Amino acid sequence: MNKTLPFPRRRDFLKGSVALTAGIAGLGLVAQSSYSEDTDMFIVGPKKGYAPQIGTLVSQMAFMRWQVLNSVKGMSQKDLDFLLDDKANRIGALLMHLAAAEKFYQLNTLDGLAPDKIPEAWKEKWGMPMELGEPARKGIVGNNLDYYLNILTETREKTLEEFRKRDDAWLMAVDKTWGWGPTNNYCKWFHVTEHEANHNGQIKLLKSRLPGAKPASE
Numbered sequence: 001m002n003k004t005l006p007f008p009r010r011r012d013f014l015k016g017s018v019a020l021t022a023g024i025a026g027l028g029l030v031a032q033s034s035y036s037e038d039t040d041m042f043i044v045g046p047k048k049g050y051a052p053q054i055g056t057l058v059s060q061m062a063f064m065r066w067q068v069l070n071s072v073k074g075m076s077q078k079d080l081d082f083l084l085d086d087k088a089n090r091i092g093a094l095l096m097h098l099a100a101a102e103k104f105y106q107l108n109t110l111d112g113l114a115p116d117k118i119p120e121a122w123k124e125k126w127g128m129p130m131e132l133g134e135p136a137r138k139g140i141v142g143n144n145l146d147y148y149l150n151i152l153t154e155t156r157e158k159t160l161e162e163f164r165k166r167d168d169a170w171l172m173a174v175d176k177t178w179g180w181g182p183t184n185n186y187c188k189w190f191h192v193t194e195h196e197a198n199h200n201g202q203i204k205l206l207k208s209r210l211p212g213a214k215p216a217s218e
Contacts, residue, residue: 053168057189064196071203081141084209089132091206093140094199095148096129099155105192109185110162
């Protein structure tokens, strides 16, 4: 059930180197996130405090994160650790994977580090959730929902803090060295968003297979 990021590929990378707050119970730091500043959750467009195009991107990212939070709302540790089969990923590991991917793009687009310059310390901490697979099936277990949501929130807060410092010229800046071809920071962060959408679909599938799960309504 893995979906490999178009670039960097997980194996090659390691080798080569929202207005959703109190309404969801038990979200820990999510209730303190910057999404509480946003009263137009379902409007895609410029946002106060950001350059116009960056704000539009932020609105898309916020909406996608809202979807993920809805998908995992109320999940127990047992739910998060559920393993459908020996090739699937646990829901908790997928949440960690989302944070790992975002942290990679922070290093690349905000700190200006090429994929082959990512620090070993990052790989040691985030390599397993970035890779998923058997190591993550064994190693990312035993955590409650707040644990994962706090990591996601702290990671997103860092992204938003840095986005507020930048302008649309940065967002549109082209990287001609990128693996899938010339691209810009806007495309990279749009990829973070659609990557989250992909794994949200996986989370929904796994959720529908949890013991005692009700038939899907979608």
